[in-house]
Amino acid sequence: MTKAVLPPHIRNINDHLQICFNRDWVDELSSRLEQNGPWDRWAFYRLAYEAEQVQAIRNFDDLQCLSHLSQLTPLPHQLETARKVISEMRGRAILADEVGLGKTIEAGLILKEYMIRGLVRRALILVPASLVLQWVRELNQKFGIPAVAQKKEYMWQQYDVVVASIDTAKREPHRDIVLGLDYDMLIIDEAHKLKNKKTANYQFVATIRKKYCLLLTATPVQNDLGELFNLITLVKPGQLGGQSSFNETYVVDKRVPKNEKQLQQELAKVMIRNRRADGNITFTKRHVKHIPLRLSPEEQDLYDSVTEFVRGRYEEAGGDLSSVLSLVTLQREVCSSRDAVFLTLVNLFKKTAEDSPLRPKIWELVNKIKLIKANTKAEKTMELIREINDKVIVFTEYRATQEYLLHFFKQHNLIAVPYRGGMNRGKKDWMMDLFRGRAQILVATEAGGEGINLQFCNRIINFDLPWNPMRVEQRIGRIHRLGQEHDVSIYNLSTLGTIEEHIVNLLHEKINMFELVIGELDEILERMGQSSSLEHDLYKVMLESRSEDDLRRGIAHIGDTYRRTRQQLADDRRANSEHASGPRTNGELPVIPSAVMNAVGQTAPTPPSLHPEA
């Protein structure tokens, strides 16, 4: 009945602009009037009105999200990036900051802003599988965005903000569902993996219907200008013209651009690249201290016996690496604590057949453990901690060592709390709180991907070292990151005459990893294209070397590969910065594409007026 009387609900204001009246409420109100209720309470009516008032967005431009974020204080370059993407780039951009400057934060700010304004409800975030949970956590904790990890088919439609891996999303049955939805916002992390437009991933992403779109990558160009063109086409097709006009206008050779000024200008309209070198982003220094220790005679005896045992097994296995890989762990464990090696030996003993000749050998080792009365490393650690007299994180690879250390510290009246991967979220948070508040020491077995905030502490003791440099970097990254106000001290304990000595040697002297700039290791590993294999290479060298010299050579070889890649990277960088800093007289340098990248979107120091007040 009402519809008959009312004029059309969409009317023209002028040629281009329509006004649309939403009338759902009219029918609802009239039916309640007819039935005389039910009526809502006046108190709630008032509260609802006030809620609308405080949540209304009064103008088109100011960033609103800051007043909504109590868990996060974004850095100036991050805010400036968010502002620029929304007001100048119209919500479609490539965020190409160098590693460690917080691309995730920038993307989160932009997403949050659009959500607050009601411009984004449904968002899809495609990331590598290993980063899904981290994204979910960051969006929830730092931004209060109720993101979920896609696990079941129904979740695509059920939830508004979904984080998923691109490999899952592109497969049926997910593919059809995703392509059938309209996404207000699409975010893709590690977007450099989409550089080839012939791949299924690229075509899948290109087909997704989206309003706003962010691509995140630290390395938008690796070696081919065409890759850059493809990335930009995902965000804004035609920004650099069509394929052939792009080639005509900008490309000399796939590695060499022309009309660079113009290219830079066009790029700056879709891409923002903040760089560490831009000056207003500073990290504190890293101080690394090595503490070589000599094992006590009993400990050394155990180490030697274990080494002999492991070599013996390797030979018995006829050089089959995989079957004895786990035994190398024994050697590493001896260097950590007798508790760690004890546990492994006991398990090994249980697994071995009762009549095996190995059993007595293992038992012999266990008996040697019993002779060890003190832990050289633990004593030294305590001495260090007393000296430091400040908050310290002690990292170890082994649960048993962790337990031992907690017990040891307790006996010596030091307050320590544990932290490990197996703890649930609540317990982790609780341990963090205790560490922040009352405990002096955090004994941790896990460092990776947790987004835990430990910037209040600036000292790490590596009780033992992981063999994967990325994991070493993650440990350090817990405290050495944006927001750390003090220089960071890293203490590495290593036992002389053991494999540990070699590892420290490799990581420290060959790879020089403790002095790398934040993010550099990522880039090196990215270039080498094989981040996880170092650990495997090490095991192999370890087991196959006949002599101390063999071992040294093998490890040196691994180190050299790293060093070469790092050198290349440094050369490129230098070429870039020379290029970026204007025409040099000796400027016949081959212009590699990343030089163009680096000239894009350098952050100028932000004038204070651009920071909306919280």
Added chain:
Amino acid sequence: MKTEQLRDYVSRYLEATGSQVLECHPAYVTVKLSPEADKALMNRPYYWSFVERTGAEPETMSITFVFDPEQFDRVQEQRKNQARQPTPPLSAPGQPSGSSGAAESSGQQSILAHYFGFSPAIVHNRVRQEPITFGSGRLNQIFASAKLKGRYVHLYEQPDKQVVLPGQSIRYLSYLNVNYKIEYTCDLKRDELHSLAICLSTGEIVSGFHEAVEHRPLSPKLPAHTHISEMISLPRAVAELEHYVERYVRSQEHGWAEQAEERMADELHRIQLYYQEMIQNSYDDQEKSTIEQEYRARQEEIAWQYKPRIVVSATGCGIFHLLSPPNSHRNLANQL
């Protein structure tokens, strides 16, 4: 929102849901939630459906909403210290404060005790604590709950007892109040809120209605001896209000929409460059049609993102029977 505003808002919400305040402090409030508030905030539908099906006595949660975390921590710390110290008058006068140090260290040890499973020294307070800040999930939930629970009202202004003489009837003026939200949307967005009401006997429209009546004594109860005259039908009233809003919107400056149109044209032009070249260079009809299809999809995306539009919706509405006309501000009308 400032801390006091937050506190005021949340307290009023809790009061409206009938929650029981256990402790009230400028920095925080501890409440035992009413079933209504528990259902709205605690995200446990299974529990509540269990309670409803089995008729079990519901056990609602208690929670501390913290508005000023620093002050809250100070208060907690003080309280802990008080609890730790044995009541002073009982200790012998000769040995005054020696015990506090011991208490301190036992407190510290309890961290380890917790971990190693020894009996904890401090009994844990089971009440959940939550910081409430603007933008926090919990506050947004409270906002959403209030919006859901406060959409349609029917209210009567209550007369002063003395004023109504025996034998006399009360004359009410009836208003349809609609709180309009006008959203100006393109790739950017801006909102306006207008609380409008139309008098159902005279057809007069007033703006700023909510502010004008929010402090009047309003109740859903219909007092005795009342006289209500409504001349205007609901559809008619709605049409009048919409007409009023439309006139207001027309009188506004719409440069934002022109700019959005320009941006849209700009974007359309950009992809045209890209796709025309591709279409021209395509090898066969099939490839051509694939590209054309993609081109159309991109064009649609751009329209979706940039096309300026104005959406008017009601955030709440109701019939208000007032004893006197609202002291309206007429802001909107004056601008016409």
